[in-house]
Amino acid sequence: VQLVESGGASVQPGESLTLSCVGSAYTSKYTFSTSCMAWFRQAPAKDREGVATIYAGGGDTSYADSVKGRFTISRDYTKNTVYLQMNNLKPEDTAVYYCAADVRGLRCQSWSRYNQWGRGTQVTVSS
Numbered sequence: 014v015q016l017v018e019s020g021g022a023s024v025q026p027g028e029s030l031t032l033s034c035v036g037s038a039y040t041s042k043y044t045f046s047t048s049c050m051a052w053f054r055q056a057p058a059k060d061r062e063g064v065a066t067i068y069a070g071g072g073d074t075s076y077a078d079s080v081k082g083r084f085t086i087s088r089d090y091t092k093n094t095v096y097l098q099m100n101n102l103k104p105e106d107t108a109v110y111y112c113a114a115d116v117r118g119l120r121c122q123s124w125s126r127y128n129q130w131g132r133g134t135q136v137t138v139s140s
Contacts, residue, residue, distance in 0.1 A: 014036060014037075014038055014039055014043075014048075014114055014116060014129040015036070015037045015038045016034055016035070016036050016112045016113070016114060016129060016130065016131035017034065017035050017037075017112075017131055017132075018032060018033065018034045018110065018111065018112045018131045018132070018133060018134040019032070019033050019034075019035075019134060020032040020033050020134060021109075021110060021134030021135045021136045022136065022137075023137040023138075023139065024102055024136075024137070024138055025138070025139070025140055026102060026103055026104060026138055026139075026140055027101055027102065028102055028138075029098070029099060029100045029101070029102065030099045030102060030136060031096055031097065031098050031099070032052070032096065032097040032099070032110055032112075032134060032136070033094055033095075033096055034050070034052075034094065034095045034096075034097075034112030034131060035092070035093055035094050036048070036050075036093045036094070036095070036112075036114060037093065039093075039116070040116075043116035043117075043118075044116075045090065045093040046069060046090050047069050047116065047118045048069055048114045048115060048116045048118055049066060049067070049068060049069060049114065049115040049117075049118055049119070049120075049121030049126070049127070050066070050067050050086075050088060050095040050112070050113070050114055050121075051063060051064070051065060051066040051067070051086075051112075051113045051114075051115075051121070051124070051127050052064040052065045052086060052095075052097045052110060052111070052112060052113070053110070053111045053113055053124075053127070054106075054108035054109065054110045054111065054136075055108055055109050055111070055133075056105075056107060056108040057108075059108075061111070062077065063077055063124035064076070064077050064080055064084065064097070064110070065077070065080065065084055065085075065086035065097060066086070066121050066122050066124075067086045067087070067088055067095065067121065068118075068121045069118040069121070071087075071088050071090075073121070073122075074086050075121075075122045079105075080099075080106075083099065083100050083101045083102075084097060084098065084099050084100070085097070085098040085100075086098075095112060097110070099136075102136075102138045103138060104138050104139060104140075105138075106136060106138050107136060107137050107138050107139070108135075108136060109133040109134065109135050109136075110133060110134050110135075110136055111130055111131055111132075111133045112130070112131040113127035113128075113129060113130050113131070114127065114128075114129040115127045115128060115129070116129065
């Protein structure tokens, strides 16, 4: 599976940004539609942390406490794309954001199950 993120930018506090991740190179058994998808982030000198997950069916989502109410994860099955809408951005949201997938499609809220990764896109929030 190949995952390619885009949409990272430098913004000011309070602004919004939407990240996109396009998935490709799936197999006949494991497809975008059957995969759990997630966004992670890694700030300088910090460990990578989970931000949001979305189930294969698209109905169930989960978020880290630090982004609840500000970030929204969604997916478009026609485009093999998952999005992360980020509102009211704060300086502490500054990080490299990674798209991740678990093609097994089970227990999507478990951060440790994600084993396919994109290369990341930089988000910087600063005044």
